Amino acid sequence: MFSLKAGVTSTFIILIVFVIGMYIYMKISKKGMYFRRIPGLDALEECVGRAVEMGRPVQYSPGQKGVTDTNAPPTLAAITMLSYVAQICARKGANIGVSIMDAQVMPLVDQSLKEAYLAEGIDQYPKDGIQWLAPTQFSFAAAMLARLRREKPAAIFYIGHCEAETLMIAETGIEIGAMQVMGTEAVAQLPFMTAAADYTIYGDEIYAADAYLSRNVKTMGSLRTIDLGKLFAMLVIIIGSILSTFGISILTQILKW
């Protein structure tokens, strides 16, 4: 009645071990765990402070995609970071505008902003700043460029799943003199962000944002599991390469099981 599908047994076992390991680490992790610096995340407060000093707004965009496809994790991570940025804006009195491409995230963005402002004791949150610009990539890019040129924000955050419009937004940000923090899991866009943005949050660092900013012991413990997962992957690659060089394909067979 219930049997594993063909070719997924090894990944299923690896996933179970990973989840158990994460659960154990979340239980045993203590305060004061070492965490390397992530400059992009450290710069959030600096960027908002700059916007307040210059009397210009902050612009945030949680990327292109929604929450019902395979790009949901970076979008949710971006919304998590939005709540931090919004709370800093509420505390310092900066105006924040949010530009959205996929309307699915609108309720989540609205809720994030509302809760962030309430956490600072402010009832009124900038609801009018949340704008759905366009549903397609380059329509969104064109609308975003127009919004940036019109509102001239001093700080731009473009975090989430980003594609080709990244560089257009980054260049426009430079032209209007904004400080930019960009981050994505889309590997192809990272070089453009590195070249154009002031701070870049690379790949899986966007998933670590909540742990890094809140210093929540449980979530920090789960990040330790990712490090162990990377170590495991490195070992498999090295051992597998050596074995394959000598014509031994046992590791490949095991991973295909």
Add this chain to the structure above:
Amino acid sequence: MSLADRIMKIDRRIIYALIFIVIFLFSLKPMGIPVVTQPWVIDTYKLVESLQPGDKVLICWSLYPVSNEQIAGAVVILQHLCMRGIKTVHFQTQTAVDLVDDVMLNKVHPESYGQVYGKDWLWLGYISGLEAGQAAIAQNLKGTVTVDKYGNQLSQYSLWNELTNDARQFKFVLSPSAETPGTAGVLRQFQIPYGLKIVESGSAFSLGSVMPFYASKQYWGMVAGFPDCAAYEKLIGKPGIGSRSTDPLSAMGLLVFGLLLVSNIAYIISKLGGKGGSVK
């Protein structure tokens, strides 16, 4: 302000104007600069050559029609498939209307190879759900769609009646992609579960992202960008948009190299505080 500083702070509009002039001039008079045929282009060509007339290929379109470069590779591969008498089944995961019409009817012209819609090629239209749509086609083709893009019952077409629900009936999957789900989706839904060969086509920009999969032979071949497209056109003996576009591409490459050289020389001069420069 020294010359070096002026060069480094040059108005962007001058750079944009230079780009426009270079592309325009080199588009007017093609020079026929030779292109290098990459191994992944040869692999794609050999794969299509190994098929027999009547074999079937699935085309999964994951892009909007934003540029000719993105569809150039797909056009030339489809031309080759039509020349070989291979049957194609098309579906798209983005809502761009008339993409396949534009490619097949305006660029590939299957009728010129004796191919007939319904007998030799089919367009199933937009399948919603992005990767979930791809999964539905892979797992249950005949249950997922019942009408084609034009609203006609698929059961009236002979090609549809030849098809089964087994994804392995297709000799390979051609994936013209730029958007989500693109490369990763096709890999997860067609290559990993069914072992289907995948050929990717898209812009040169996607070459870097797809290369790891080609190197590990999860992707059988690629035609990425105008140079690869021009090389493939040379292999099948049908010069087209790829061949026309290599000259402006070469000119742009040289222009960018020149601009980077000039900006770095200006930077070094201003850093060193040399003659005509200023100390930073």
Add this chain to the structure above:
Amino acid sequence: MKMSFLRREGPLIFTSVVAFFLIIEYYIANSQLTLIATFLNRSAMIVGAFLLGFGIINMTLIHTKNIIQRKPKWPFSLYLLILLFVTLVAGLIPPLGSNYYYLWLFNNIYTPLDPAIFSLIAFFIISTAFRALKIRNLEVSLMLLFTVVVILRNAPIGPATFPPIGWLGDWVIISINTGVQRALNLVVALGAIAYGVRILLGVERGYLKGAG
């Protein structure tokens, strides 16, 4: 069960149950599970499509406010709303999404505009490279070196006139780039799995409410 508990924990419980089910369905071969999973996936698509209406309402409200309050550049808001509703009405004329007026708008206005905006990327890439790629430090110098090599490799004149640039460019793409892409893909995938598991276990809640 208290309402406040349901409001706070309800979405998390629902998310966890559905996510757990879909993960199990991916691994277990059972036609009933597949049917339910297909239903859930389709439901998500339908909810997502309905949410598009949120966006249209949001856009209409914001731009109507701009017009009524005569904010700067309000004529553009009026223009946007006119275009929005003309396209909406054109799309609703049967046959839905493929009648003459809708296709005319899509093929003659939207389709040329999309590549026009896309083509701006070329200009932006070059101005970014001109501004940013300078021999400032080791990392940027390496980035500059590899950019030049790959640009000349991609331009057909590079390998045609100087074959070593082709070999070097191919080596950069096949060896260095492939290794880095694989590493980044692996790391991002691990991060996404861990993030998903944290959502599944209810540990990650930042997307549902305010910070902390």
